[in-house]
Amino acid sequence: MRALTYRGPKLIGYDEVPDPVLPGSDGAIVRVTAAGICGSDLHIYGGHGFVPGTGYGVGHEATGVIAEIGPDAHGFAVGDRVLVPASAGCDRCRNCRRGLVAGCERRPLPIDACYGLGGALAGAQAQYLAVPHAPGNLLRLPDSIGDDAAIALTDNAPTAWYGARRARIVPGDHVVVIGLGPVGLMAVQSAFAMGAARVLGVDLIAERRARAAELGAEPVESDDPKSAIRDLLDGGAEVAIEAVGADATIELAMSAVRPRGRVSVIGVSQNPAFPVNMPLAQVKELEFHIGLCSIQSELPALLRLTAAGRLRPETVVTHHMPMSEGEAAYKMFAERADGVAKIVLDPWT
Numbered sequence: 001m002r003a004l005t006y007r008g009p010k011l012i013g014y015d016e017v018p019d020p021v022l023p024g025s026d027g028a029i030v031r032v033t034a035a036g037i038c039g040s041d042l043h044i045y046g047g048h049g050f051v052p053g054t055g056y057g058v059g060h061e062a063t064g065v066i067a068e069i070g071p072d073a074h075g076f077a078v079g080d081r082v083l084v085p086a087s088a089g090c091d092r093c094r095n096c097r098r099g100l101v102a103g104c105e106r107r108p109l110p111i112d113a114c115y116g117l118g119g120a121l122a123g124a125q126a127q128y129l130a131v132p133h134a135p136g137n138l139l140r141l142p143d144s145i146g147d148d149a150a151i152a153l154t155d156n157a158p159t160a161w162y163g164a165r166r167a168r169i170v171p172g173d174h175v176v177v178i179g180l181g182p183v184g185l186m187a188v189q190s191a192f193a194m195g196a197a198r199v200l201g202v203d204l205i206a207e208r209r210a211r212a213a214e215l216g217a218e219p220v221e222s223d224d225p226k227s228a229i230r231d232l233l234d235g236g237a238e239v240a241i242e243a244v245g246a247d248a249t250i251e252l253a254m255s256a257v258r259p260r261g262r263v264s265v266i267g268v269s270q271n272p273a274f275p276v277n278m279p280l281a282q283v284k285e286l287e288f289h290i291g292l293c294s295i296q297s298e299l300p301a302l303l304r305l306t307a308a309g310r311l312r313p314e315t316v317v318t319h320h321m322p323m324s325e326g327e328a329a330y331k332m333f334a335e336r337a338d339g340v341a342k343i344v345l346d347p348w349t
């Protein structure tokens with residue numbers, strides 16, 4: 001089969017690789033019909049991968065049809081249309097049984113929990129994908145949810161929903177979303193679905209602010225977003241959702257909320273020494289949440305909301321490309337060219 005592989009910094013191969021084999025008696029092989037490129041794939045593309053070495057399959061966002069199923073994968077059959085959550089659990093330990101796949105107690109290393117990081121799970125930007133413990137790591141798709149929405153639901157949409165849920169948005173809240181990539185755009189939609197009265201969107205890129213505005217958010221058009229947010233919201237928001245992970249944007253989230261505000265960080269921070277302004281946090285009685293989404297536990301609600309048209313995850317997809325042009329797609333995404341937010345690849349062209 002064909003798959004995209006990491007060959008070195010800024011080098012993505014379109015390679016012939018061995019077909020996957022069924023990963024155990026409760027596993028599945030999915031024939032991939034669409035694969036997404038995620039912002040976190042750019043860490044690997046840029047040469048900051050999670051494992052040393054090259055040659056491994058990349059990508060963790062896939063949807064498709066079951067091509068082969070183990071005898072113990074109850075509840076699924078060949079031909080079922082499924083989405084593959086970006087990370088997989090053992091489906092057996094205490095945490096996985098509660099849907100908290102991010103806290104799986106049996107995975108040897110964190111990189112083994114997600115597809116396409118060079119660990120135990122192969123890349124999803126491929127024609128076929130082996131899925132272990134299928135009953136816990138696959139969800140059947142209704143016909144009303146298309147492939148673009150399904151790709152957003154493998155990772156970006158549940159991460160956004162989780163961030164909004166942790167911030168406990170209640171009807172009438174004012175919400176600021178910082179970072180308007182696919183996750184931020186889904187956070188805007190999530191906040192409205194939870195009853196936010198107003199949602200402000202902050203991003204350096206004008207095209208991203210415009211896209212958030214199409215979803216009903218008010219773009220913050222200022223070089224000084226901190227004061228702009230205070231002015232627009234009479235002192236600050238009840239909730240700030242941070243979808244970047246940089247020190248400056250986390251600090252902005254903390255200053256954007258009113259006293260007793262709730263800050264929810266879903267951007268991936270790579271700074272072990274983040275400078276928390278403790279006096280500010282204490283005086284404001286800030287509530288601070290940070291975490292990694294357990295996708296499986298968010299998806300039942302999201303599938304219903306999407307099927308009912310209350311969330312439209314497909315709106316984050318801006319480009320479709322053949323997987324054979326994978327390298328060009330990564331380059332375009334890395335350079336933020338052509339207003340790109342999310343690229344969906346067709347593994348068969």
Ligand SMILES: [Zn+2]
Nearest residue numbers: 038061155156
């Ligand atoms: Zn992703």
Ligand SMILES: [Zn+2]
Nearest residue numbers: 090093096104
């Ligand atoms: Zn587990």
